[in-house]
Amino acid sequence: MIKKKRGLGEGLITFPGGKVEENETPLECAIREAEEEVGIKIINPKKVGVITFKQINGNVQVMHVYLATEFIGLSKESDEAIPIWVSRNDLPFKNMWIDDRIWLPLVLEGKYVNCVFEFTDDWKFMISSLCEFT
Numbered sequence: 081m082i083k084k085k086r087g088l089g090e091g092l093i094t095f096p097g098g099k100v101e102e103n104e105t106p107l108e109c110a111i112r113e114a115e116e117e118v119g120i121k122i123i124n125p126k127k128v129g130v131i132t133f134k135q136i137n138g139n140v141q142v143m144h145v146y147l148a149t150e151f152i153g154l155s156k157e158s159d160e161a162i163p164i165w166v167s168r169n170d171l172p173f174k175n176m177w178i179d180d181r182i183w184l185p186l187v188l189e190g191k192y193v194n195c196v197f198e199f200t201d202d203w204k205f206m207i208s209s210l211c212e213f214t
């Protein structure tokens with residue numbers, strides 16, 4: 081995981097990730113972001129879910145989630161993130177995005193998740209959640 085140093089979710093413990101660039105697939109984006117943020121090359125990332133975030137103001141963002149169990153390199157700090165290792169049995173949920181508590185355990189059990197979470201415009205409160213998984 082990473083401790084995010086700037087931008088939305090600054091200070092939170094989250095995952096390497098970011099916005100898809102022009103002419104880039106979500107998979108390519110996941111690989112690039114892991115490289116940019118923590119300096120590792122992830123091997124064979126597998127898609128494990130799609131999460132939609134809605135805000136009251138109508139903004140909608142879609143997050144594609146990938147899981148990689150192997151990588152090349154040594155994780156290192158960047159301008160954006162401090163890499164940290166966490167135990168799956170002791171995830172730092174108190175310092176994570178609230179929705180992670182819902183979908184992450186499912187993903188770690190091997191499920192594919194499809195969730196919709198509704199937030200206030202300031203991202204402080206989650207108003208509703210709906211998840212299906214297979």
Ligand SMILES: CNc1ncnc2c1ncn2[C@@H]1O[C@H](COP(=O)(O)OP(=O)(O)OP(=O)(O)O)[C@@H](O)[C@H]1O
Binds near residue numbers: 087089096099199
């Ligand atoms: C609102 N609820 C949320 N719940 C759970 N996780 C969330 C999240 N919102 C953002 N994330 C995480 O943050 C990463 C980058 O998000 P994002 O805002 O695009 O950040 P970032 O500024 O790094 O993007 P760029 O690097 O500039 O493209 C993303 O992969 C994901 O791990």
